[in-house]
Amino acid sequence: MRILVFGGTTEGRLLAHALAEAGQNVTVSVATPLGAEELGCAQRMRVLCGRLSAVQMKEMLEPFDLCVDATHPYATEVSANIRTACRAAAVPLRRVRRQASEIPAGSVVVPSAEAAATFLEGTQGNVLLTTGAKELHAFSRLERSRLYARVLPVCESIITCEREQIPHSNILALQGPFSRQLNEAMLQQFSIAWLVTKDGGAAGGFSAKVEAARSVGARLVLIRRPEEEGEDWQVIVKECLEQ
Structure with missing residues (x-):
């Protein structure tokens, strides 16, 4: 075959x-x-x-x-x-x-990156975006100094971050998935109040993000997975x- x-x-x-x-x-x-x-x-x-x-x-x-x-x-x-x-x-x-994850209590669940940005307009505090470089434009209405973009360590991602005027000090170019400990360290290092994510399941390290956010008191903004x-x-x- x-x-x-x-x-x-x-x-x-x-x-x-x-x-x-x-x-x-x-x-x-x-x-x-x-x-x-x-x-x-x-x-x-x-x-x-x-x-x-x-x-x-x-x-x-x-x-x-x-x-x-x-x-x-x-x-x-x-x-x-x-x-x-x-x-x-x-x-x-x-x-x-891929097996879907249970939605953690207290999560802000939205249908899209655009909806996540709309919600975050009415909030304060730093935002860690873990939804990929392709979604960055959806958050262009937010103050750039609030945004920390975790993207893949490839030229295309860095170029997208620069085009969207993400400060270089706020670009986290790393290859996941990440452990709970590393997620916690990033959330604490950059004083993150809001973690924007997709449900990547176990393979995408979703539970490690959830546990880290809960540990440091960051709120989760979850883009709902398509049916x-x-x-x-x-x-x-x-x-x-x-x-």
Whole structure:
């Protein structure tokens, strides 16, 4: 079976390596060089790097027997493109679903980054943004000195922070997930009153953020996870190997 995995997540890496180690031919498509670096290499596994349109995905899919969408739970546009491409190429699609977290008591739950920014306009205190560089523009209405952006340590993220006029002293370019202790240290170091996050689940270190915020008295602003259906990556691996 020829399998194409759209990955870049912990589950995508685990699934791809498990299939390759079991003798399956796996191609993994990731958006960035950082995703390729994290994926590593293995026999029977080929890695492709670059962002793709639905048309490009469709062309890539044509030689494959199965597609697995193992992208991030919040990557709704990418998942929509994958579904469109699979229908056009007549390739079966399986979706990996990351287990959602229990919403902590006292969290401010909002539907989007824009809604988070609207809420924060009526507050005081420093804000730690852990939602990624792509979401920074949504917070442009807030005073920049309040904003601390934790982003991936790649040029693209730094350029985005500069474009959004985040002070260089407020740019935290680090690769997660982070421990509770490191989260606590950051929250304390920068006197953070509000922690803006997505529900990245266990793989994204969500519980460590929650525990750290609770420990230092920071409030959580949680961008609600989009509703979706899917399966555990281990189920998909098992069924692929049984075919």
